[in-house]
Amino acid sequence: MTIDWQNFTPWASLLGGVLIGLSAGVLALRSGRVLGVSGFVSGLFDRDDEWTSRLMLLAGLIAAPLVVGLVVPQSAPIPDVGWTTVILGGLLVGFGTRMASGCTSGHGVCGLSRLSLRSAVATGLFMAAAFATVFIVRHLI
Amino acid sequence: MRPLFSLFVGLVFGIGLCLSGMTLPSKVIGFLDLSGAWDPSLAFVMGGAIAVGLVLFRAARPRLAPPSNRIDPALATGSVLFGVGWGLVGYCPGPALAALSSLDPKALAFAAAMILGTVLHRLIAALRDGVAAFGRRDGGATVDACA
Numbered sequence: 001m002t003i004d005w006q007n008f009t010p011w012a013s014l015l016g017g018v019l020i021g022l023s024a025g026v027l028a029l030r031s032g033r034v035l036g037v038s039g040f041v042s043g044l045f046d047r048d049d050e051w052t053s054r055l056m057l058l059a060g061l062i063a064a065p066l067v068v069g070l071v072v073p074q075s076a077p078i079p080d081v082g083w084t085t086v087i088l089g090g091l092l093v094g095f096g097t098r099m100a101s102g103c104t105s106g107h108g109v110c111g112l113s114r115l116s117l118r119s120a121v122a123t124g125l126f127m128a129a130a131f132a133t134v135f136i137v138r139h140l141i
Numbered sequence: 142m143r144p145l146f147s148l149f150v151g152l153v154f155g156i157g158l159c160l161s162g163m164t165l166p167s168k169v170i171g172f173l174d175l176s177g178a179w180d181p182s183l184a185f186v187m188g189g190a191i192a193v194g195l196v197l198f199r200a201a202r203p204r205l206a207p208p209s210n211r212i213d214p215a216l217a218t219g220s221v222l223f224g225v226g227w228g229l230v231g232y233c234p235g236p237a238l239a240a241l242s243s244l245d246p247k248a249l250a251f252a253a254a255m256i257l258g259t260v261l262h263r264l265i266a267a268l269r270d271g272v273a274a275f276g277r278r279d280g281g282a283t284v285d286a287c288a
Binding site for chain 1: 163
């Protein structure tokens with residue numbers, strides 16, 4: 001293994017991480033809600049009095065790259081894989097995160113911050129599966 | 142949650158995702174690819190988020206329902222399926238939504254498939270709970286504790 005120094009962005013990534021932790025933490029403090037993107041997406045299909053708030057949070061998330069783009073030019077966040085892989089990956093991410101009741105934000109950020117063993121197991125497993133998948137797809141096939 | 146406050150939280154969360162590099166599938170794959178030239182940046186995202194999160198979630202503990210500690214086959218299977226999808230394309234749910242504003246066809250297709258996967262799981266869960274509830278007297282209350 002070699003380190004890819006050219007693409008290494010420790011400070012920007014750390015700052016981004018701090019903002020992610022800050023927004024999730026402030027939502028928990030103010031609203032008593034755990035910020036999980038997959039759960040909020042699924043919650044769009046639940047008609048309750050939190051529906052508008054969930055939609056607004058997701059709207060802010062969708063609008064964020066446009067706001068950042070006003071200040072820093074953004075490179076296009078486009079996957080470099082074929083259509084079949086895009087669709088299959090989307091289905092797996094949507095179905096898997098709901099089956100596990102959480103994704104990178106709900107289990108990875110919020111759950112680990114709450115020292116939840118359940119979230120630690122989930123995070124360990126999805127990270128391991130992702131590392132293994134990249135190794136198989138990019139190096140073995 | 143109040144709507145305007147939620148919008149603001151989503152915006153800061155999304156700006157964090159953009160700055161961190163999590164929204165770039167190539168950077169995510171660069172992190173997940175240990176055997177090539179490895180880009181460790183995303184470990185700093187997790188580090189920064191959890192460092193702040195530990196403090197804020199500790200303070201928020203009285204406001205939150207205690208986290209579930211149920212570790213079951215659904216948690217394990219779901220996490221592995223999610224990890225495979227993440228590794229295949231490089232999008233997890235947050236970045237997949239943030240990518241929508243690019244209007245790139247593949248980004249749109251991924252988000253659509255992700256939402257379809259979500260709906261599929263809801264349908265299966267509803268069918269299963271419906272059948273289970275049919276045989277029980279308690280109505281089959283469902284638990285959906287994220288973390």
